[in-house]
Amino acid sequence: MGLTRKHFTVVFLCLCFTVFLLLISVSSSSSPQGQMETAASRSLEHDNGVHCSRERSRAAWKIIDEYLMPFVEKERYKISSRCRLHPENDLYRDQEQHKMHVDINEWRCGYCKKTFYEEKYLDKHFDNRHYDLLNVSHSRCLADVCGALHCDLVLDSAPHKTRCNPAAIGRNKHLCESLADSCFPVSEGPSALHLNEFFLRQFCDAHTCSGGRKPFSKGGKVHFMPFLCLPLAVFLCCIYLR
Numbered sequence: 001m002g003l004t005r006k007h008f009t010v011v012f013l014c015l016c017f018t019v020f021l022l023l024i025s026v027s028s029s030s031s032p033q034g035q036m037e038t039a040a041s042r043s044l045e046h047d048n049g050v051h052c053s054r055e056r057s058r059a060a061w062k063i064i065d066e067y068l069m070p071f072v073e074k075e076r077y078k079i080s081s082r083c084r085l086h087p088e089n090d091l092y093r094d095q096e097q098h099k100m101h102v103d104i105n106e107w108r109c110g111y112c113k114k115t116f117y118e119e120k121y122l123d124k125h126f127d128n129r130h131y132d133l134l135n136v137s138h139s140r141c142l143a144d145v146c147g148a149l150h151c152d153l154v155l156d157s158a159p160h161k162t163r164c165n166p167a168a169i170g171r172n173k174h175l176c177e178s179l180a181d182s183c184f185p186v187s188e189g190p191s192a193l194h195l196n197e198f199f200l201r202q203f204c205d206a207h208t209c210s211g212g213r214k215p216f217s218k219g220g221k222v223h224f225m226p227f228l229c230l231p232l233a234v235f236l237c238c239i240y241l242r
Contacts, residue, residue: 049136050091050131050134050136051141052091052092052141052142052143052144053141053143054092054123054127055143055155056142056143056146056151056155057090057091057092057141057142058092058096059143059146059151059154059155060090060142060145060146060149060151061090061093061096061142062154063149063150063151063154064085064149065221066220066221067202067203067216067218067219067220067221068085068199068202069221070220070221071195071202071218072195075191075194075195076191077184077191077192077195079183080183082182083179083182083183084140084142084144084145084179084182084183085142085145085179085183086183089140089142090140090142091134091135091136091140091142092126092134092142094133095126095130095133095134097110098110098111099119099122101119102115105117105118107119107121107122108122109122109125109126109129109130111129111130111133112129112130145175145179147168147171147172147175148172148173148175148176148179148203148204148207149176149203150203150206150215150216153215153216164209166209169208169209172207173204173207173208176199176200176203176204176207177200177204179203180196180199180200180203180204181196183195183199184196184199198218201217201218202215202216202217202218203215203216205217
C-alpha cells in the first residue's frame with residue numbers, strides 16, 4: 001500500500017521538527033571555533049595591570065554555577081560576601097554578565113553593542129575597551145581557587161596524564177577544605193553544616209593520588225537536552241501513521 005499525501009505531510013512535519021530540535025541543540029552547545037587570530041588582534045591586547053586569568057575564572061564560575069549553587073539554593077542558604085566563591089569576588093563577573101551570545105557566530109558586547117564572530121575577540125574587546133569597569137580594588141581573582149575546584153576538567157584543553165604530585169594535591173586539598181569552612185561555617189546551623197559536608201564530598205575528597213573518588217560525584221545542574229526528544233518524535237510519528 002503506497003503512501004498517501006497525508007502520510008507524506010506527516011513525515012515531512014516530523015522531519016522538520018527533528019531538524020528544529022537539532023538546530024536548538026547545536027546553537028545552545030556550540031561556540032564559534034576555528035577563526036585564526038590575526039596579528040592585528042594580538043596587537044590590540046595591552047597590559048592593564050590585571051594579572052588574573054579570565055579563562056580559568058570562567059571555568060571556576062562554571063563549576064560553582066553547575067556543581068555547587070543548585071545545592072546551595074536547595075538549602076536556601078545565603079553565601080556571605082566573605083566567601084571567595086561569592087559572585088562579588090569574581091573580577092570578571094560583571095563583564096561576563098554583559099556577554100550576549102546572539103547566534104552561533106555572533107557575540108555582542110552588552111556595554112556598547114559591538115558584535116564579534118568569536119567569544120575570544122569579545123574578551124579582547126573587554127580587556128581593551130572596558131577594562132576600566134573591572135573592580136580591581138574590591139574583587140578577587142576567582143582563578144586562584146581553580147586548584148580546589150578542579151578547573152582543568154572543564155577547560156577546553158586536551159586532557160593529558162601527568163604523574164600525581166602529592167605536594168600539589170595537598171595544597172589543593174587544604175585550599176578546598178578552607179573554602180568549605182569559610183563559605184559554610186558549621187556553627188551557622190544545619191544548612192551550613194550540610195553544605196560544608198557536601199562541599200567536602202563534592203570537591204575535596206577527589207584531591208588524592210589514589211584515584212578513588214571523582215570530582216562532582218554528587219552531580220550538578222540538570223540541562224535540557226533536545227536530542228533526547230528525537231526518539232520520542234519519531235515514535236509519535238510512527239504511531240500516527242499506523
